[in-house]
Amino acid sequence: MSTRVLPDFEILVPQSKEEALKLLSQYQGDAAILAGGTDLLVQMKGQLKCNCKGENAFGYLLSLAEVPGLDYVEYDETEGLRIGAMATLSQVAAHPVVKENYPGLLESVGVCGTKQTRNMGTVVGNLLNASPCADCGCAILAWGGTLTLEGTAGRREVDVDDFYLGYRLTARKTDELAVELKLPPKSDGTVSAHHKMTRVEHDLSKITVSVRLEMSGTTCKSARIAMASVAPTIVRLKETEKLLAGVEITDQILESVAKSASSEVTPIDDVRSTAEYRRDVAGVMVKRIIQKVCKS
Amino acid sequence: MSELKIVGKSVPKVDAKIKVTGRAMYADDIHMPNALHGKIVRCMQYAHARVIKLDISRAQKMPGVVKILVPEDIEKYNTYNTGVMDLFAPDELNAVWGEIGEEPIFTKHVKHQGDALCGIIAKTEAEAEAAAEMVDVEYEPLPVYLTTEEASHPDAVQFTPEKPGNVAYRVPGGLFPEGFYGYGDIDKGFAESDLIYEEDYYVPKQKHCQMEPHSYIAQFDDQDRLNVWTSSQMPKPVQTKLHKLFGLPMSRIKVNQTVIGGGFGTRLGLIGEPYVCAMALAVPGRAIKLNYTREEDWVASETRHSGRFKLKMGFKKDGTPVVYDGYMSFEKGGYYTHGGVVWVSGILARGAYKFENFRFDGDAIFTNKVPCGAFRGYGNPQQALCMEQLIQRMCTDTGIDTIEWHKKWHREAGGDPWGFGVPTMNCGADEVLDRGVESFGWHEKKEINANQSGPKRRGTGMMLGVHCSAGFPVLLEHTVATVTLNEDATAIINCSISDLGCGNHTAITQIAAEALGFSMDDVFLNWGDSDANAFDIGAHASRTIWTAGRAVKEACEDAMKQVYAKAAKFLKVDPAELVMEDKKIFTKEAPDQIVDLKELLWKGIYAFMSPEDFQFKFDRGQIIGKASFMPFANNPGWYACFVEVEVDTETGELKVLECTYVNDIGQAINPAAVEGQLEGGIQQGLGFSLTEEMYYDENGLILNNSFTDYKMFGPTDMPKCDIQLVTTEEQYGPYGARGVGEAGLCAPGPAVGNAIFDAIGIQFNEAPFTPEKILKAIKGKGLFPDKRA
Structure with missing residues (x-):
């Protein structure tokens, strides 16, 4: 049974990143990290599993609210886009370079939650929540990038491709804080887009597709295709991507791409849709989104 | 009549300011000194079970616990039902259809997920919740019946000895001279028909989704008065029902109705009042607050009646409606609640068209789902969704103009549309249809959509309907x-x-x-x-x-x-x-x-x-x-709804592009409020037909018991709505007004169904019409399967 009353918890409010890491190494999986809280608080009231793994899952909340220097969105042409752990979805959407160079990401942020939750929720949090129907997670996976994880033992970078280990499981260790997401810059022929299918406008994804193609004229040099709500994690369709590498985009290619996408996904039945439907439309969605980016 | 100065003007709502400022006092906003908090312990893991053991010893030791009420504590009170037919229909008739009040406040026979087992009274809500977790219950699981077929099987566990075969309600056909509700000779009607259409429909289990979760306060005060604060939409019948349940004189029961945060029928009759009052009576002098979570609302407060509708109609070649024969079988859920919803479906179907022969029968069978009760439209949305689609099928097959058919065959003023000896005094159906056709651009849209190609196909659909302005003559007014x-x-x-x-x-x-x-x-x-x-x-x-x-x-x-x-x-x-x-x-x-x-x-x-x-x-x-x-008339309003949809034939996705809704409401007292009321109805009607349905797993546990998992139409999903009020003469209603509260909801479903049919040539017999069903049908049958063959 869900509750109107939040379960008892102790809130930890570190004043610096170092303090946050120290607390994290002390509490490990018993501390849930609170950034925007838009997923976490719902999980607490619904008594669901949360983004930490400990037995006493909601015993401690480690708030990042007062850790300075995490709420940035920065861009330079070599490194690309750097999104700090506390940068909100609204903040990322408002960044001029995101609008200019990362249209897929922009679209995914725009359909993530509602205006109110986008003002609270963070892009990095969306990745960490590890939902198989994640909105920006899907666009980020299609784009490619690295997540910087920091612990008392040091700092490491994990490719987003290696970040998801299973249903709601990530490569983040319990004493690590995801401090930054890096998305490499676009190249000359880079195009990207995102499309989320829902039951009604404000809804979780029924099925979502994100693509990033490197185009040279009508020829696709390489492709990254990610989908959400079709597997235990957000996934890339690597077999389907191969069909696009180095070929000219024709109707014929798109038909085989669509067929491949439908067979590559492994969806399930749930309250939002059926496995059969998701499989059927996966191909249509991939085909349509490629048509769309090729037109633009 | 002299010129009206205030009636007919869209004056601001008298409660706009308190609501906009957030200062409206909903029940949960009321804080009584030293109030205690109640929590109902519910069975969440079974939909059908017997309670073998209820052990409250651990819970009693929890901090803040004042008292725990178990079934034995409420045996001194009566049982009840949540509905109001016991008050609104004469005892003789209630005896005919077997009105019962079988519901105990706390049960030992769990009949649906969320059934109430016992009640915690504690100092804080958190303490009450924590103690509720500590109640130990042992169950004997019983077979779970999710369909009427399963529940009415001869070997099925009986829900209550008063209702053999688990038939909670049956339309009382025997009350009528022909032996059924209707008129004429059904067999002869079919024999004389050139065209016979029949379909077996499913109508979904829709939740009210009112914004305010149920919330109550009760206090048995030192003058021995039971005071209860509730946002019931029927405060006086609640007072009477509490009098019957607890045996207190009505002079000792005060119902304070709080601001209602949406009702739509969910607050019709009793919901949480029996629990909070039982708790208040157990701790005299202390106020008790009882709040439902949204999930509790989902598992324990009533829904629209869902079920199957077998409908068969016969027509002459020229469209003359010869015979109507319908059997509605509703899934009642775990308790009796309201008797007559199924019958109301038939009453409203009968009131619509001039069929030469008409028979309506139906029942409501207990199932292990959340009980069904009242929901805006009360049986009309269910029957209209089916009847109007089947009429459209006949019109499409024969090439009869659907607008002309509706104009020709709707009932007129006078007569005895419902069979209770009360004629209606007027009918604006023709004006409604004319206005709708023009405002929507029916013929223009038909022309534009005539030759379409590509994956996205548009279609238009319409329906005509009639509701009521009151419960009379069926119910007390x-x-x-x-x-x-x-x-x-x-x-x-x-x-x-x-x-x-x-x-x-x-x-x-x-x-x-x-x-x-x-x-x-x-x-x-x-x-x-x-x-x-x-x-x-x-x-x-x-x-x-x-x-x-x-x-x-x-x-x-x-x-x-x-x-x-x-x-x-x-x-x-x-x-x-x-x-x-x-x-x-x-x-x-x-x-x-x-x-x-x-x-x-x-x-x-x-x-x-x-x-x-x-x-x-x-x-x-x-x-x-x-x-x-007490009125002695009920002049219903007629309404027509026109919609245009676009179906994506590759994904099954459906967009409602436009909706024109016309109603002959007589004189609107406050036109802006009427338009808002109708738009709200359309929103729920679109949800009913397109997105809303409570899903259960095979054990009878609800799969979508939150706004995350259950989706209604939101403001941004709404099509462009064109609301047209047709002012016709009304001799009886105050200042010429008729009722309009429910009509909006009954209309869009069948219009959308007909628009889908127009767009892709496929009809659907199971609502809601989801993209999953649409795509599956297109893949299975192709577009316009009947024409192609």
Whole structure:
């Protein structure tokens, strides 16, 4: 049974990143990290599993609210886009370079939650929540990038491709804080887009597709295709991507791409849709989104 | 009728400010000193089980726990049902269809997920919740029946001995001379038909999704009065039902109705009142607050009746409707709740078209789902969704123009549409259809959509319908209103009228102000106070304006009659000659001989003899007008709905592009409120047909019990809505108004179904029409399968 009353918890409010890491190494999986809280608080009231793994899952909340220097969105042409752990979805959407160079990401942020939750929720949090129907997670996976994880033992970078280990499981260790997401810059022929299918406008994804193609004229040099709500994690369709590498985009290619996408996904039945439907439309969605980016 | 000054104007809602500022007092906003908190312990893991052992020993030791109520504690009270048929229909009829009140406050036989087992009373809500977790229950699981077929199997576990075969309700056909509800000869009708259409439909289990979760306070005070604060939409029947349940005299029960955060039927009758009152009676003197979580609302408060509808109709080649034969079988859920929803489906179907022969039968079978109860439309959305689609199939097959068919075969004024001996006085169906066709651009759109290609296909669809303005003649109709004229020539109306958010309090205030000749500011409606308010049924059946509006109007007229009598005596004229303008009373013949209303009322109360002649200037006494109004008519409004949809044939996705809705409501008391009411209905009607359905797993546990998992149409999903109010003559309703509360919901479903049919040539017999079903059908059958073959 869900509750109107939040379960008892102790809130930890570190004043610096170092303090946050120290607390994290002390509490490990018993501390849930609170950034925007838009997923976490719902999980607490619904008594669901949360983004930490400990037995006493909601015993401690480690708030990042007062850790300075995490709420940035920065861009330079070599490194690309750097999104700090506390940068909100609204903040990322408002960044001029995101609008200019990362249209897929922009679209995914725009359909993530509602205006109110986008003002609270963070892009990095969306990745960490590890939902198989994640909105920006899907666009980020299609784009490619690295997540910087920091612990008392040091700092490491994990490719987003290696970040998801299973249903709601990530490569983040319990004493690590995801401090930054890096998305490499676009190249000359880079195009990207995102499309989320829902039951009604404000809804979780029924099925979502994100693509990033490197185009040279009508020829696709390489492709990254990610989908959400079709597997235990957000996934890339690597077999389907191969069909696009180095070929000219024709109707014929798109038909085989669509067929491949439908067979590559492994969806399930749930309250939002059926496995059969998701499989059927996966191909249509991939085909349509490629048509769309090729037109633009 | 003289020119109306306030009625017919879109004045701002009287409660707009308190709601916009957030200062409206919902039940949860009321904080009583030292209040305790209740929590109902519910069975969440089984949909059907017997409780073998209920052990509260661990829970009793939890901090803050004051008392725990178990089934044995409430045995001294009666059982009940949540509905109000026991009050709204005569005992003889209730006996015919077997009205029962089988529901105990706490049960040992769990009949649906969320059934109540016991109740915790603790110092805080958190402590009550924590203790609820510590109640240890052992169950004997029973077979779970999710369909009417499973539940009515001869070997099925019986839900209650009073209802053999688990048949909770059966349409009382035996009451009627033909032995069934209807008329004519059904077999002969089919024999004489050229065209026979039949389909087996499923209509979904829709949840009200009212914004305010159920919340209550109760206190058994030191004068031995049971006070309860509730946002019930039927406060007076709740008072009566609590009287029957707890055996307390009605003089010892006070129902304080709080601001209602949406109702739509979910607050019809009893919901959480029995629990909170039982808790209050267990700790005399202490106030108890009981809040439902949204999930509890989902698992334990009623839904629309879902089920199957076997419908068969016969027509002549020219479309003449020869015979209608329908059997609706509703999934009742775990408890009896309301008797007659299935029958109302038939009553409203019968009222629509001139079938030469008509039979409607149906039942409601217990199942292990959340009980079904009242929901805006009360059986009409379900039947209309099916009937209008089957009529469209006939029209499409034969090439008969659907608009012309509807125009030709709808019922007219007069007659006895429902079979209860009460004729209707008017019918605006033709005007409604004409206005809709024009405003929507029906013929133009048909032309534009005639030759489409590509993956996205547009289609248009329409429906015609009729609802009601009240429960009469099927159910009791009664409202009592009093109007007290204050000494400063302002007025207090006392009437237990519920406003579910649709503007009834505003419209009633407008009616009162109009009838009194006062400004809106001079009139205040005192509602929600069962001591001060006399009987009113509550808000249901689109009846508030029809019945309560007339009651308030007549009470005001009664007050003004007393005013004129006093003034006439003073002016020595015939009261019939008097008029009032700006609170000055005079005759047209002698306009300079004026009685000031304020002086007349003031001196009726502060009545002193004149020191000069020891006389009183006016008759002494305060004026209180009264009406106890029971209508003897029910003139329904006709409505038509036109929609255009776009179907993505590769994904099955559907967009509702436009919706034109036309209703002959007579005179709108407050047109803006009526439009808002209708748009809200359309929103729920679109959800009913396109997205809303409660899903269960095979164990009878609800899969979508939150707004995350259950999706209704939101504001951004709404199509462009064009609401057209057709003003037709209305002889009976107050200032010519008819009821309009439910019609909006009944309309869009079948219109959308018909638009899908127009777009892709496929009809669907199971709502909601989801992209999953649409795509599957297209893949299986292809577009326009009938034409292709």
